[in-house]
Amino acid sequence: xxxxxxxxxxxxxxxxxxxxxxxxxxxxxxxxxxxxxxxxxxxxxxxxxxxxxxxxxxxxxxxxxxxxxxxxxxxxxxxxxxxxxxxxxxxxxxxxxxxxxxxxxxxxxxxxxxxxxxxxxxxxxxxxxxxxxxxxxxxxxxxxxxxxxxxxxxxxxxxxxxxxxxxxxxxxxxxxxxxxxxxxxxxxxxxxxxxxxxxxxxxxxxxxxxxxxxxxxxxxxxxxxxxxxxxxxxxxxxxxxxxxxxxxxxxxxxxxxxxxxxxxxxxxxxxxxxxxxxxxxxxxxxxxxxxxxxxxxxxxxxxxxxxxxxxxxxxxxxxxxxxxxxxxxxxxxxx
Numbered sequence: 001x002x003x004x005x006x007x008x009x010x011x012x013x014x015x016x017x018x019x020x021x022x023x024x025x026x027x028x029x030x031x032x033x034x035x036x037x038x039x040x041x042x043x044x045x046x047x048x049x050x051x052x053x054x055x056x057x058x059x060x061x062x063x064x065x066x067x068x069x070x071x072x073x074x075x076x077x078x079x080x081x082x083x084x085x086x087x088x089x090x091x092x093x094x095x096x097x098x099x100x101x102x103x104x105x106x107x108x109x110x111x112x113x114x115x116x117x118x119x120x121x122x123x124x125x126x127x128x129x130x131x132x133x134x135x136x137x138x139x140x141x142x143x144x145x146x147x148x149x150x151x152x153x154x155x156x157x158x159x160x161x162x163x164x165x166x167x168x169x170x171x172x173x174x175x176x177x178x179x180x181x182x183x184x185x186x187x188x189x190x191x192x193x194x195x196x197x198x199x200x201x202x203x204x205x206x207x208x209x210x211x212x213x214x215x216x217x218x219x220x221x222x223x224x225x226x227x228x229x230x231x232x233x234x235x236x237x238x239x240x241x242x243x244x245x246x247x248x249x250x251x252x253x254x255x256x257x258x259x260x261x262x263x264x265x266x267x268x269x270x271x272x273x274x275x276x277x278x279x280x281x282x283x284x285x286x287x288x289x290x291x292x293x294x295x296x297x298x299x300x301x302x303x304x305x306x307x308x309x310x311x312x313x314x315x316x317x318x319x320x321x322x323x324x325x326x327x328x329x330x331x332x333x334x335x
Contacts, residue, residue: 001039001175003238004270005253006205012241012251014192015202019212020272023232027274028283028321034333035236035291037259037266039115040065040092042235042291043171047073047093047104049295049312051334057093060115067093067104072307074295075105078167081304086157087111087169089150090176095121102136106169109136110153117146117173128180145182147174147204151211155218165302175204177239182207198250201240226277229301233291234269237261262335273321275301285320288331293317 004010007017009024035042040060041052048071052058056068067073075085086108091101095113102109111134114121123132123139128146132139142149154170174181185203186196194202219225239259242250257263271289273279278301292314299306300316319328 001177001236001239001259002205002208002234002270003236003241003252003258003265004234004255004268005251006175006202006238006241007270010253010270014189014194014251015205017205017209019209019216020232020270022216023212023230023272023274026276026281027230027272028279028281028285030271030273030285030289030317032286033233033269033271033289033291034267034335035234035269037236037261037335039090039176039235043091043093045313046233046291046294047075049074049292049314050310051292051313054313060092065092065094065115066099069098069103072310073104074298075101075167075169077105077295077299077304077307078302079105079107081302082164084108084157084160084162084164084166085169086154086166087171088153088157089171090115090173091171100137108157109134110150112146112173116176118178128174145207147172147207147211151215155215158218158224159222171235172208174208175201175239179204179240198240229273229275229298231271231273231294233271237266237269267335279321280323283321283323285317287317287320287325287328288333289317289320290314290333297321 005012007020008015009021038060041058044052044055044057044067048055055071057065079085085106087101087106088110091111092115097103112122117126117128117131130143132141150172154168158168179197179200181200181203185206186199189199189202219228237258242252252265255265257265296312296314296316297318300318
């Protein structure tokens with residue numbers, strides 16, 4: 001739920017996101033990058049390289065958030081190629097067999113159920129602090145704030161001794177509502193005059209950015225920076241940062257609409273990718289791209305096997321990432 005304008009590198013006048021700004025400076029920036037206006041369809045498209053309407057998970061409730069069991073996922077392909085696979089946070093593509101992530105190619109899972117930590121399906125009392133999560137299907141109470149917990153679990157996974165490469169998927173529930181964060185993070189924005197909801201929303205982003213810095217430190221400490229592809233993206237437009245078309249309605253980089261809208265502010269989001277050993281820093285890609293492009297792109301970058309009898313709706317953007325636009329076709333995409 002962090003929109004394109006919810007970071008200082010995109011001009012937000014109130015937020016300070018030094019670690020996202022660092023990723024922006026050190027990576028390739030996809031400047032016309034699109035997802036779905038809500039979360040589940042984006043996640044389904046990201047995991048499969050296909051339109052969510054083809055793979056069964058095209059909205060967030062009523063059984064329409066279940067990724068078809070026979071669709072191959074990004075984690076399936078990484079696991080088959082010998083990668084350790086882990087995911088920590090929000091899945092929202094099905095909680096039971098055969099939909100849950102541990103049945104979709106993910107070996108190590110730490111997650112909440114449903115679409116949010118506090119939603120029905122999760123233990124009563126979950127409120128983002130000291131909650132019960134599910135480790136490989138088994139409930140476990142873990143102390144701490146949700147974003148801190150998921151980052152810590154991901155860093156633990158990355159740091160495990162192994163001679164295998166790793167695939168880590170870290171889809172956080174923050175900055176999803178209800179907007180809940182320690183007062184130390186929201187108080188500065190309250191003092192600036194923001195309404196309570198946006199102050200907490202911006203506080204959640206500040207906490208996320210701090211954790212992103214810790215993740216970067218882990219990669220550096222383990223000597224993994226040069227050979228690790230780091231991809232950041234939003235799952236839909238901003239939930240609370242702006243987009244209503246009014247000057248006092250926050251900042252949305254001039255776009256109309258927010259989460260849930262088919263206007264640009266609902267589905268054009270930030271996407272940065274860093275791979276120091278191969279990709280040039282501070283390079284902008286202005287061509288039209290989408291979350292459906294990442295699976296065919298990673299197949300090329302990581303030499304994964306292309307699944308048989310699967311027609312991707314996305315395409316490999318490796319040439320764009322490497323600075324070549326020669327022969328790149330015009331594209332039409334549907335939201």
